[in-house]
Amino acid sequence: MTNSAEVAKPLVLVVDDYQDAREMYAEYLEFSGFRVAEAANGAEALDKAFALLPDVILMDLSLPVLDGWEATRRLKSDERTRAIPVVALTGHALAGEGTGEQEVKCDAFVIKPCLPDTLVAEVKKVLAARGR
């Protein structure tokens, strides 16, 4: 029962190099009934994604080692992860808007600062759209 309930909980991979934000979102997602995995950069995000095959990925776009754009592109070009929705997070209001988005198909786009409840609402929306 417990086991099945655990399995039923969607797994969210939170990718953010800023620990406070990452853990904040992780805590709120768990509080909101999700399972959470975390990654601190693009490379780690790819490893976790291929290993865990999460239900949804929250991807901060400015990341060290491998940035969010590149990571997303690789996820979307890989058979195993192509179908996983990616919610992109960015704090950059000046640069990058609307450019990478066209190259890389993100499923949603959220501008930081973003309150945890707003983000969770977005995640639920994406999952609901996918479930349909």
Next chain:
Amino acid sequence: MPSTAPLTPPLAPGNEERTESSPAAPDPERTLLRQLVDAVTDPILFTSPEGQLLMANARARQLLVAHEGASEGHCRAVELNQRLFHTALVSAATGGASPVRRRDLSLVDPVEGTDLLFELITTPAREPGSPPGQVCVLRNVTDLGRATRALGESYRRLRASEQEARSERLRLDLILDSVEDPIIVTDPSGATVLMNTPAEQLFSATTDSGEAILRRARTNDAHLSSFLSHLLGQGGARRFRGELQLVVPATGAPLPMEAVASQVLSDQGEPTSIVTVLHDRTEAREKARLLEQVKSASSELEVKVHTATAELAEQNEKLRRQALQLEQASAAKSQFLANMSHEFRTPLNAILGYTSMLLQGVNGEMTPQQRRNLQRIDSNGRHLLQVINEILDITRIEAGRMPLNLSDFMLPELIQEVMAEMDPIIARTKLAAGASLAQDLPELHSDRQKVKQVVLNLLSNALKFTHEGSVQISAVYEFATSTVAISVKDTGIGIAPEDLEKIFEDFQQVDSSPTRVYGGTGLGLSICRRLASMIGGRVTVQSALGQGSTFTLHLPRRMRHS
């Protein structure tokens, strides 16, 4: 009165022969006399007191007697001569007391056909024993007459040319005197022949002119002589030009003169005179002096202009460098603000996020005091976020990184959205808020997001500065100007006239003091004005202190992409 034609019969050859041969015996003395008379080249005749020809010498017969078989022209000439002779004879008989009469008589040479002029001298013959009559001697004065006439002609010509010369001289004098420049004509030895009036004023002074004037005139004359010496004597120049430092005799004022002297040569090349023309250099010198002054002033000016130009160029270069630096600084500022904004947002994201989670009880329930304090953290955090967002907006506009996104849209929907977004705030006030839109509002072609941002901002301001009464949005279409006016009218605190412009400046509220009552960044209206300008519109305000305010966004119905 003598008879008119007594000559003709006795002068016929037959008669003559008879007259010659009338003495019965040839007298040797008579023959000699006859030969003698015939030898005289002037015609000699002897006539009766009535004019009848009694005797004629050979020359007289040539003129007055026609030979047998003479040509018709010859006979006519002789006939004419006879008549002329007779007329002269008659006229000689009538005038004067002296017995010897002289008359001019013109005859024709019957052989040559030329005119001959004679002087007819008649002398009565009073010798006892001789027949009464008169001796006529015709003295040929043809050459003399010609000479006299020629002489008269010469004399007349001489008179005429003398007259001409005199008037020529007079005219020359007039011309010379009318010339302002002094002119002096001297003979080859340097003695003055002629001067015009201006020259006389310089060089000749009478003793009664006064000592000083006389002395000056002499000094001038000495200068002239010395100048003329260049042309005098052997090897003198044909033409000489020089300067003479003369003085005005009357005043002693210096008179610099330019002098040009020329030799006048005869046809044979002999020098006949020297003509010297002087020209006053005072004016020319004055002009030259002025020109020099103008030139020096001009070059001074040129130097000044040059210096000024150089300075200007330097200033320009400085300005250009400064402009470049400013541009770079501005770009750096924009980049800095963009980076700052990002750096602000990252921690602010955590602050607002954790606060929100705590308020939602993620970590358990809190005491009311903890909750109240957290709400203050939350509201201050949001304010900080708003400030950062507005700074970012201005930065983006100024950096040209806020692109226009034009689309067609209807205004009522947009205003509805604005009202909906502001609804939570409206709900917290006790204000009556509403919208009244004209029925004929057309579809707009503009940047919807920017229009919405401006209206949101104006409404937000109205709500902030109004404590009681109402806030009303209205929109009308002005057909004449094809513009739409969206107004937000409140019953708030209003704005004093002197503050009406200030409120649109960056970071300005009417009260900008640290202790001000109203929150906000003071960037809202500044952003509104910039956004309005981007979509070809403007924001105006009508207000009076305590009377509420009306802010209006005017925008063209169709925004044209520039």
